[in-house]
Amino acid sequence: MIAASSLPLRVRVGQVNQRLKGWEALRWVDGAPRVTDVLRREVDRFGGIGAIYGVLRADPWSAVHWHNGIPPERSAEACAAVQEYVTRNGCGVPVLFVEEAPHGLQALGATTLPVNLALGAGMDVGLTEELAAAVGAEARSRGTHVALVSGLDVLRDPRWGRAEECFSEDPALAAMLVAATVRGMQGHVAVVAKHLAVQGAGIGGRNGSGAPIGPRELGEVHLRPAFAAARAGVAGFMAAYNDIDGVPCSANRALLTGTLRDEWGWDGIVMADGTAIDRLRDSAPDPAAAAALALRAGVDLSLWDEAFTHLDEALDRGLVDESDLDRAVDRVLALKHRVGLLDAPAPVARDIASLVDRAARQAVVLVHGKLPLDAAATVALIGPNADDLDAQLGDYTPPRPADDPGASTVRSALVARLGDDCVLHAPGSRVRTALGPEALAAVESAADRADVCVLVLGGTSRRSYSDEFADNGAVEGPAVDTTNGEGVDLASIALPEPQLELARTARASGKTVVAVVVDGRPRALTELAALVDVLLVVPFPGPSGGAAIVSALFDGTASGRLPASFPVADGVFPVAHDERRETARGYLDHRHPAGIPFGSGVSVAAEVREATYSISAAELGNGGSVLVEVDITEAGPAAVPLYGCRHELGVRPRRRTLLAVRRVQDETTIEFELGLDELGSWATGQPVAVPVEIGIWSTDETDEPAHAVRVRVTDENGTTPWQR
Template identity: 30%
Template sequence: MKNTSINEKKIYKNTELPISERVKDLMKRMTLEEKIAQTISIDTTTLLIDENEETELFESGQIQNEKLKDLLVNGIGAFQLPGKHMSPEKSAVYRNILQKHIIDHTRLQIPVLSQEECLMGQLSKDSTMFPRPIGLAGTFDTELVEEIYTAIGKETNSRGGHQAFTPVLDIGRDPRWGRYEETFGEDTYLVSRMAVSVVKGLQGGSQGVEKGHIISSPKHFAGYGQCAGGRNFAPTDIPLRMFRDEILPPFKAAVMEAGAKGIMPSHSEIDGIPCHANKWLLTNVLRDEWGFDGIVISDYNDASRLDLLHHVSKDVEEAAVCALSAGLDMDIPSGSAFNSLLSAAKKSEEVVKLINQAVSRILKVKFELGLFENVYADPDEAKTLVNSKAHKTLAKKAADKTIILLKNENDLLPIEQKNIKSIAVIGPNADPVEFSYYSTRPNIGTSILNGIVGKVGNQCKVLYEKGCHITKSVKVIETETNVVSKNPTLYTLDEEIEEMKKAVEAAKKSDVAIVCIGGSPSSSREAVTLQKHYGDSATLDIVGQQNKLLEMLLETGTPTIVVLINGKPLSCGFVYDNAPAILEGWYLGQETGNAVADVLFGDVNPGGKLPVTLARSAGHLPAYYSQKPSGFLKDYLFEIEGPYFCFGHGLSYTTFEYEGLALSKSVIKIGDSVEVSVNVSNTGDRVGDEVVQMYIRDNVASVTRPKMLLKGFKRITLSPGDTKKVKFEITPDKIEFTGIDYKPTIEAGTFNIMVGTSSKKFDTVVLTVIE
């Protein structure tokens, strides 16, 4: 055998060498075409066009599609959602076939990232589906959230996934926006703490990506949730001080505290500069200030949209160079812009340098993941782990903790089952389970109807009627070049009155009516750009004939409990004003029915709190609690003041009392920390969870400050008669803000420290900070 010289040895395969040396060695071996291929991803799933081709692929263990083979000649940076419609073990096999093709048919055998959506579980068949992020935020339980995303990360990795476009760290303050349900709510501190939990869960801690875990890629960096008018893709108008203090902190925590290895920029723009072209954001802040050392991946086709949508580039090639210069490393899902980098590189040595920079970052991450040594997934592990018994149990625990008791007149809840002979289960969200978009829709979930039937068994008769629909079915038009989802329409009263009458009759025959109404992905969803695919709403009320259905049911006199299942925060005034008992469920995942049934019948005591303010109407926006004092100075003519329900609100089947709020010191110096404590007692007769919340107000500052800001929370469980001392540490960062000179500032003065059960119900002590 011919001896191999040192220079010919593949140093990049040597695991004993530092990753930096392995990257340099591999970069020296790569052609320009191979480098550009690493900056691009492709959607492999859509290239499996027919069942025969898929069957042959699995029988032979080799790629059959010639178009896909051509795309992989020089290797590729990433695959998009490969095998998402396949079973766990089959999708692992499919990913292995793709990776083996790269090993067998490319010169340098560079493994490929498998990039995934993991909003409430991996977007693949049979994955465990947990509650939506907006619901998980309402648990105020960071340990639970980390546990959930640990499970999601492991399931994803077991199928051969490597990177998640998760979490969504946009601050949700405009409920008209169809993507609100993807957020962790309206508060910067709450979203920041959830950010750390999600990233650590997906990556296995804060020290990089542990074995069996995946890259977390927080999005949409940054300000996407502040789109004008709540219209998806609209520009954002955010003052720099607000941007620094309220919008960036969750991303900063995800990067600096949790060590996120990915970032996805926002579709939107800030002060006229699209985020995908914003070097100040993607390089100066992200890398230079925060020390980010991962990869920046585009949101779908957003590099090309610098030309097509934002018009800051004259063509796609210029858009590609603009995004690359700003700090974008990879163009997904198809390289619609970066495919033109070869042409651009031939014209400019500077473009070549930028390509080298991006590719070095991508290769570094692949080495850190250990892909060169462990490229294949284990189908047996995927089969065993995905939606395992332990993960199902965790999904139930999460759903239990997500549910919020908004209202409970005359202690209608919980239902005393022994006193009930018949139950009417009514409404469009009673059956089946609604998972919403960015989730799998396999038949693995328990609906509210089935959960109640399973709970009462033969002891009680259950009468079910749909009553009405939320919207008419959405039609999907497929052409040879595109898939267009038509916009939903609503039913008229005449079209639904007969179904509604059947629901009324069921209620009349029952001792209690459970009315399951709210929203669906047809009434609030992601709006797709460059198509008239709408998803945002001008109204915050429930749509269709749902209010009329509830009105008719209330007129029967049957005790009525409303269960809201929805994504965006609702301003359904008729429901809030007239229903005697209301549970807010959001989208609860696969254990929806079991969790709702346990709460209805008192086996679980609800302890969730609102991570949002429920405004009276769209006309009352913005309604978030942490506005400046002048924002709340006056309300509107002919309107009731204040929201329906405040941030942090949530009732229980037991009662809690707060006593003895005190500071460890009443006066501290700038830079010092102090402890605040309070005694919380369960004064009722049931075990219950309470979310203790700490808010701070800076009473006098050199720039105007919010009326109050959440700066601490703890969810505790207390048995009847028990008391727990809850402590919070007030560290310097909790009173810091962007000062008049736009630098981080802590000023001497007095601060109200408010601790209580919501943003409206608290006790106060005063802290003095001196020079």
């Protein structure tokens, strides 16, 4: 393998830079790929390139669409043209092709999955791994080496616009699903998991804002998914925009070197988030000093930054040692070796469409009410998301083909099921704005003529080619009706008033009212819930979401659980189910902040067999485990969670934590094997065996029930400090 020490200095600097936006490096001209002067200048400047981001990316920010983008079937050819130019005109070291894949490859014709929050609702580790493998195979066959994959962020503030990229508010569930994603995808491409760390708990839910939390909160909540990814062999981590107690993540040596490498023994690559090193200018006097901060902290590869091109100056000024640069270059070269840059892609055929459909169906959460509906009903279909495919997709999504046979909105799926005459469509409003008296009158008319009213409400991460974007692709400036995604943090998460007015109008008709909230973040739904007979919540379910929702309505197939708690009202935060128990009494006007708790949805009647289990900390630390049996008296396709409450001397307990989860079909008894991950302390970001007593239960109660089963992790004397 090539070593950094064998390369000239300018080439080494080039290898740790990823400045180009890939769609600017290549043009599709007269039916063939053509490299641009932008690429030529970069190769000439550095004698090669470490990595190129987004050669295949297609979306409004890149301004790439079906009329000017790379045809899907010729993606690998386009990447090969860039690769040939870089290796022939540079130092001979191939370039890494890096693409976004937060819920499918962000390229023309690629498969779009339900967003992470939807997979969190399904709580299906096996399906998540299968989906990741299929996406990885698709990405590799099109020339991609490295996929940027969301999943480390833990959703602790629903005001954050990127909530849809989180698997859950629960760190254990997030850890299970991100590890499954890494395992599945890395059979084909390398994964850089993002974002490290605490971006889901920024002040006020503002993207990239600081996270003034303590080390225990950091370890127990925000590092647990990262440790799971590292243990699964993830190729890289992306350092986030935010700071932790004032120290920016991309300059945080204690995190990027101390935790990841020294404590965890992980040996992959750290990539900075887009322009994150340039943003260190508020912490450093000039670009060279900012680059030195990041390099010394443990960043190996930049993303669109100018600052990292000043590393030669940083060396001249003695701000970094040459060994610091060589260490980063060697990690980049090791990744190139790992992904087999000189090997031909090995496409793997997978039936990804059926997996996507299955994930969409598992994302449908029945919060209250009874289904299915009468198959002979005439439906008044109301609301802004009833016939809007884009509203089902989430952010970081390529444009869909004009004629996509696998796509369905609620309206198209209802018409296919009931016939056009039985579906009376009246949108009534946009997502955030009213359409006027005539539109509301049309809603009244449809409701009067129908047997049942189905409202499809919520939000959208829609991006328009006329929108304004920041230098990292986040929405900047007003975007019509966009309520979710990067750059769309909200001060209020109440359902917009025009949508509530639709619910009031439907309620006044006297008909059965069903509300389907399609969104990418928790909402305050208390008022809506009081206006409807049936309430479904569906995190952005992907292109086949319409059919999944209609199946839930008429076949009773809803089997998801809420992956995050929904607040009882706007401004009531935090509400996560695993917050610590408080001595305060809560808000005077809202004693119980969580309106709809984590885990709500179609549940299975299950109960832990009463017992007291005991295991020593030494046994637990050496791979020991406890088998807890759960009896199921009412089965069906659903997730069965196992909750626990830790009692550790001197530590205020959390109300409950998710220990494990299993999806079941028709089982009558299941076993949970609880080992170090489930019973250990995560205070340092990795599991450690300590004496503790844990109450365990499988019901959906938000506080530990009196009949909870106990697991005692004992010390060398056979007791726990809690018992003493």
